[in-house]
Amino acid sequence: MSVRVHDVVAIGAGPFNLGLACLADPVDDLDLVVLEARDRLAWHPGMMLDDATLQVPFLADLVTMADPTSRWSFLNYLKETGHLYPFYIRESFYPLRREFDDYCRWAAEGVGSVRFGQRVVSIEHDGSAYVVTTGTGEVFVGRRVVLGVGTQPQVPPPLLDLLDDGAVAHSADYLRRKTDLQRGRSITVVGSGQSAAEVYRDLLAESPGHEYELTWLTRSPRFFPMEYTKLTLEMTSPEYTAYFQGLPDETRDGLLREQRSLYKGISGDLVDEIFDLHYRLRVTGHGPRTTLVTNTEVTGARRTEDGVRLDLHHVETDEHFGITTDGLVLATGYSSQVPAFVDGVRDRLRLDDRGRFVASSTYAVDLTGQEVFVQNAEEHTHGFVAPDLGMGAYRNSVIIAALTGREVYPVEKRIAVQTFGVPDHLRTTS
Structure with a gap:
C-alpha cells in the first residue's frame, strides 16, 4: 500500500x-x-x-x-x-x-x-x-x-544530580509538585525571570496558611522588570532579526547575554504586586517569613539529612555562604x-x-x-x-x-522607526 x-x-x-x-x-x-x-x-x-x-x-x-x-x-x-x-x-x-x-x-x-x-x-x-x-x-x-x-527545562550544572530528588522540582512541574513542597518547613526558589516571580508570588500568597519559610535567590543584581518601551519593542521586528543574523557569532552570543532583561525579565506589574503583597502580609501580622537575595549564584548542591544543601556565592561581595531547604523550585528557564x-x-x-x-x-x-x-x-x-x-x-x-515559492501572507520588510546598523545614506567610502 x-x-x-x-x-x-x-x-x-x-x-x-x-x-x-x-x-x-x-x-x-x-x-x-x-x-x-x-x-x-x-x-x-x-x-x-x-x-x-x-x-x-x-x-x-x-x-x-x-x-x-x-x-x-x-x-x-x-x-x-x-x-x-x-x-x-x-x-x-x-x-x-x-x-x-x-x-x-x-x-x-x-x-x-x-x-x-x-x-x-x-x-x-x-x-x-x-x-x-x-x-x-x-x-x-x-x-x-x-x-x-x-x-526543554534547563538546570544549572551544580543542580543536575538533584533533579531526580523528590524535594527538587523545575518550575515546568511546579503545580503538580506544589502540595508536596508546601508540606516542608522551607522552600527555596532559584531563578530571575517571570516564572520565578510567579512561583514566589504564589507561594508567598499562600504562606499564612502554612508553616514554611520562603527564600528567593537570583543571580541578577536586582529583580529586573522586563523592558517594554516602544523603541525597545521595535527590536521584535523583521529588520532587527536580519541585522542580528548578520553579526559575528561571538557578537550575537554577547548580545543575547546583555538583552536578557528584554525577554527574560519580570512583568513590572508583577514586581509591584509582590511588594504590595509583602506589605499586606506585614500589616495583617502574617509575616512574611521570607528572604530575597540578589547577586547570588548556586555553586554546589547536595542532599543531606536535613534537606537540600545549596552552596552559594554572592558575586558583588565575593562571599561564600549556604542554605539548607526542604523544597527547591528551579525556575532556571529552558533551552x-x-x-x-x-x-x-x-x-x-x-x-x-x-x-x-x-x-x-x-x-x-x-x-x-x-x-x-x-x-x-x-x-x-x-x-x-x-x-x-x-x-x-x-x-x-x-x-x-x-x-x-510565493508570499501567501505578506512578509513585512521594514516596520521600525529606527535603523539597526549603519544607515546606507550615512556610509562613507573613505
Whole structure:
C-alpha cells in the first residue's frame, strides 16, 4: 500500500507549529500534517496559575499578525465560545494564560491537520522525501519537515544530580509538585525571570496558611522588570532579526547575554504586586517569613539529612555562604536542543561547532536551505525574538513563502522607526 506523501510534516504542536497549521489551512496547494506526542494539547501546564496572564497582547495569537481575517484568530475563538463581550468589557489586551491555553486547544482540535499521540522516534530520508516514524509504528512521509518540538527545562550544572530528588522540582512541574513542597518547613526558589516571580508570588500568597519559610535567590543584581518601551519593542521586528543574523557569532552570543532583561525579565506589574503583597502580609501580622537575595549564584548542591544543601556565592561581595531547604523550585528557564530523532538525517543538517542548528533567513537548517525548517530553535542566529509569541506569525509567513515559492501572507520588510546598523545614506567610502 502506498504511503501518502505530504508537502510538509511538522513535528510538535506548540503555538508555533500550531500557528503554521492554521495559516496553512486555507492554502489549497500546501498539504501539511502536524504530529504531536501528547494525546491532548496543554501549554505549560505546570505554570497554569489561575491569575497568570500572557506577557504579550492578544494580537500575538497564532495567526493575526499574518492574517487578521483568519478564522483561527483569538478574537474568533472568543466569539465562538461566547467570551468576546466579557473580554471587551475587561479592557485588557493581555489574555489569561488559561484562556490562551484553551484557545490553542480549540485551534488544535478544530484545524484538522494535527495528529495527537504521535511521538516521533526517527526521521530518515529515502532519497526523495523524509520518512517520519512515530512510537505507534505509523509512518508519515513529507517532502519537507518543520521542527517545532519546543524547548526543554534547563538546570544549572551544580543542580543536575538533584533533579531526580523528590524535594527538587523545575518550575515546568511546579503545580503538580506544589502540595508536596508546601508540606516542608522551607522552600527555596532559584531563578530571575517571570516564572520565578510567579512561583514566589504564589507561594508567598499562600504562606499564612502554612508553616514554611520562603527564600528567593537570583543571580541578577536586582529583580529586573522586563523592558517594554516602544523603541525597545521595535527590536521584535523583521529588520532587527536580519541585522542580528548578520553579526559575528561571538557578537550575537554577547548580545543575547546583555538583552536578557528584554525577554527574560519580570512583568513590572508583577514586581509591584509582590511588594504590595509583602506589605499586606506585614500589616495583617502574617509575616512574611521570607528572604530575597540578589547577586547570588548556586555553586554546589547536595542532599543531606536535613534537606537540600545549596552552596552559594554572592558575586558583588565575593562571599561564600549556604542554605539548607526542604523544597527547591528551579525556575532556571529552558533551552533548545537538537532532538535525537534527527540522527538519521544529521548529515543533511547544518550545525555549528556547538551542535546547534544554523538557521538561514528563511529558518531552514538543511544543507539545501529548502527542506528542514525550525521554530524557536534559532535564538543564537536570529536573536531573542525566537521564543516571542508575537513573532510566530511572521516566522510562519516566511516559512510558508519558502514552502510554496510565493508570499501567501505578506512578509513585512521594514516596520521600525529606527535603523539597526549603519544607515546606507550615512556610509562613507573613505
